[in-house]
Amino acid sequence: xxxxxxxxxxxxxxxxxxxxxxxxxxxxxxxxxxxxxxxxxxxxxxxxxxxxxxxxxxxxxxxxxxxxxxxxxxxxxxxxxxxxxxxxxxxxxxxxxxxxxxxxxxxxxxxxxxxxxxxxxx
Amino acid sequence: xxxxxxxxxxxxxxxxxxxxxxxxxxxxxxxxxxxxxxxxxxxxxxxxxxxxxxxxxxxxxxxxxxxxxxxxxxxxxxxxxxxxxxxxxxxxxxxxxxxxxxxxxxxxxxxxxxxxxxxxxxxxxxxxxxxxxxxxxxxxxxxxxxxxxxxxxxxxxxxxxxxxxxxxxxxxxxxxxxxxxxxxxxxxxxxxxxxxxxxxxxxxxxxxxxxxxxxxxxxxxxxxxxxxxxxxxxxxxxxxxxxxxxxxxxxxxxxxxxxxxxxxxxxxxxxxxxxxxxxxxxxxxxxxxxxxxxxxxxxxxxxxxxxxxxxxxxxxxxxxxxxxxxxxxxxxxxxxxxxxxxxxxxxxxxxxxxxxxxxxxxxxxxxxxxxxxxxxxxxxxxxxxxxxxxxxxxxxxxxxxxxxxxxxxxxxxxxxxxxxxxxxxxxxxxxxxxxxxxxxxxxxxxxxxxxxxxxx
Numbered sequence: 001x002x003x004x005x006x007x008x009x010x011x012x013x014x015x016x017x018x019x020x021x022x023x024x025x026x027x028x029x030x031x032x033x034x035x036x037x038x039x040x041x042x043x044x045x046x047x048x049x050x051x052x053x054x055x056x057x058x059x060x061x062x063x064x065x066x067x068x069x070x071x072x073x074x075x076x077x078x079x080x081x082x083x084x085x086x087x088x089x090x091x092x093x094x095x096x097x098x099x100x101x102x103x104x105x106x107x108x109x110x111x112x113x114x115x116x117x118x119x120x121x122x
Numbered sequence: 123x124x125x126x127x128x129x130x131x132x133x134x135x136x137x138x139x140x141x142x143x144x145x146x147x148x149x150x151x152x153x154x155x156x157x158x159x160x161x162x163x164x165x166x167x168x169x170x171x172x173x174x175x176x177x178x179x180x181x182x183x184x185x186x187x188x189x190x191x192x193x194x195x196x197x198x199x200x201x202x203x204x205x206x207x208x209x210x211x212x213x214x215x216x217x218x219x220x221x222x223x224x225x226x227x228x229x230x231x232x233x234x235x236x237x238x239x240x241x242x243x244x245x246x247x248x249x250x251x252x253x254x255x256x257x258x259x260x261x262x263x264x265x266x267x268x269x270x271x272x273x274x275x276x277x278x279x280x281x282x283x284x285x286x287x288x289x290x291x292x293x294x295x296x297x298x299x300x301x302x303x304x305x306x307x308x309x310x311x312x313x314x315x316x317x318x319x320x321x322x323x324x325x326x327x328x329x330x331x332x333x334x335x336x337x338x339x340x341x342x343x344x345x346x347x348x349x350x351x352x353x354x355x356x357x358x359x360x361x362x363x364x365x366x367x368x369x370x371x372x373x374x375x376x377x378x379x380x381x382x383x384x385x386x387x388x389x390x391x392x393x394x395x396x397x398x399x400x401x402x403x404x405x406x407x408x409x410x411x412x413x414x415x416x417x418x419x420x421x422x423x424x425x426x427x428x429x430x431x432x433x434x435x436x437x438x439x440x441x442x443x444x445x446x447x448x449x450x451x452x453x454x455x456x457x458x459x460x461x462x463x464x465x466x467x468x469x470x471x472x473x474x475x476x477x478x479x480x481x482x483x484x485x486x487x488x489x490x491x492x493x494x495x496x497x498x499x500x501x502x503x504x505x506x507x508x509x510x511x512x513x514x515x516x517x518x519x520x521x522x523x524x525x526x527x528x529x530x531x532x533x534x535x536x537x538x539x540x541x542x543x544x545x546x547x548x549x550x551x552x553x554x555x556x557x558x559x560x561x562x563x564x565x566x567x568x569x570x571x572x573x574x575x576x577x578x
Contacts, residue, residue: 037413039413062447
């Protein structure tokens with residue numbers, strides 16, 4: 001069973017059997033519209049809290065995706081190179097951006113859970 | 123319609139609207155000591171006949187050197203411009219076109235830019251070219267920004283290989299001021315090409331790119347460029363090659379040597395030297411770098427015309443950074459030079475593939491002939507012996523003789539090369555860099571040789 005942690009800037013971190021995935025939320029996907037291009041970092045790149053780790057470009061805007069905690073990129077979702085629309089189709093599933101390692105999983109306690117994020121949406 | 127803004131009546135109206143009596147009152151806040159309080163020292167207006175007479179007097183003072191007696195290059199070259207280029211590029215449809223990106227009214231101009239991009243890709247061996255830039259120097263500065271952006275600001279070092287034109291280096295430094303670059307210059311070692319070891323002394327994990335000039339600013343070709351580019355790639359840095367596109371008629375393209383970005387000056391393709399402008403920059407790269415390429419990319423697409431399948435031209439990509447995320451743009455200009463790009467297309471179309479190769483071969487053989495004859499004059503020697511060149515090379519003069527010879531040639535109506543910038547190698551103070559093209563014939567070359575001989 002996957003657990004989601006959310007940020008105010010509409011990123012999520014999904015915990016899935018001990019693995020962590022970073023992406024943009026279903027809400028962010030809807031706001032951006034058709035995604036046309038995703039710029040991803042190289043595997044192995046480390047980001048500090050607050051760094052821009054990816055860029056998502058849609059027909060309407062360019063959005064920066066932030067690392068809201070210190071992380072290291074394990075692998076990137078290479079399917080997005082040819083199928084950026086995966087983010088529109090399944091933002092919090094197949095449309096993940098990065099698989100990551102966390103420097104300190106304890107930092108996730110600063111994130112919102114599903115209920116708190118749903119509350120923010122309203 | 124009047125072209126003179128602010129008539130006295132309008133000024134009075136504007137002053138009344140803000141409640142000020144006259145302009146003087148408006149300027150009250152400027153300290154009196156800072157006011158000029160007199161008219162600018164500009165001559166009075168003249169009648170048309172008077173003015174034309176005065177300008178003619180000024181014109182006859184100009185010293186005109188015909189292209190055949192210009193033996194100087196350094197970025198701009200006296201190539202022949204076929205009459206068809208002037209004739210067609212002066213057509214009103216092209217001459218007055220401005221911001222021609224609306225596909226429904228600009229098919230001709232868009233097709234021309236598309237073809238320009240195609241020619242640049244062929245000449246550079248790159249996959250992608252933009253719609254052109256202002257000049258060679260600014261396209262190099264843009265290429266550097268591309269390299270920094272492609273590393274997402276994680277790498278700051280930029281290395282210049284030996285003999286990249288110092289003026290281009292200055293453009294990179296001033297245009298990109300504030301980019302926090304770590305500019306490094308690999309010093310030339312007399313008589314030696316750059317070795318991998320020497321390059322690797324500067325090349326580190328903070329290096330975003332290494333800039334090479336090919337042929338270099340003294341005219342020479344580094345036989346080992348391909349190997350050096352391999353070294354650059356080994357450190358995951360980019361290789362930027364500043365290229366003279368005419369050389370593509372004979373040499374391997376920078377793309378074949380492994381370059382990631384190729385830029386430079388395309389004045390040589392159907393454009394005049396002018397007074398150093400207007401010029402035509404080009405910027406090309408691998409498909410991988412298309413997202414950081416500044417400017418516009420015109421594409422060919424399939425469309426329906428009168429119910430039949432056909433082709434049309436549209437603006438396919440312009441990274442939106444240049445408009446809405448300007449801090450992330452990879453150019454401070456993001457414009458093109460469409461009229462001169464059109465002339466380059468007309469030029470390439472008129473000389474054709476075989477013609478272009480023949481012209482390049484002629485440039486080279488003229489340069490070889492000139493070098494041979496110049497070296498027969500006692501006292502002149504190759505600046506770098508045993509180096510290959512395309513149409514430009516550098517000769518050393520006996521101490522103190524260089525300027526005398528240059529000035530004497532000028533008094534004979536010849537531009538005997540250019541004086542290379544000596545800041546990297548003081549020995550260049552006694553050298554001249556000569557360039558030859560298809561416009562020079564044996565008589566021109568002999569005239570240069572005879573003239574220089576008189577001073578040596």
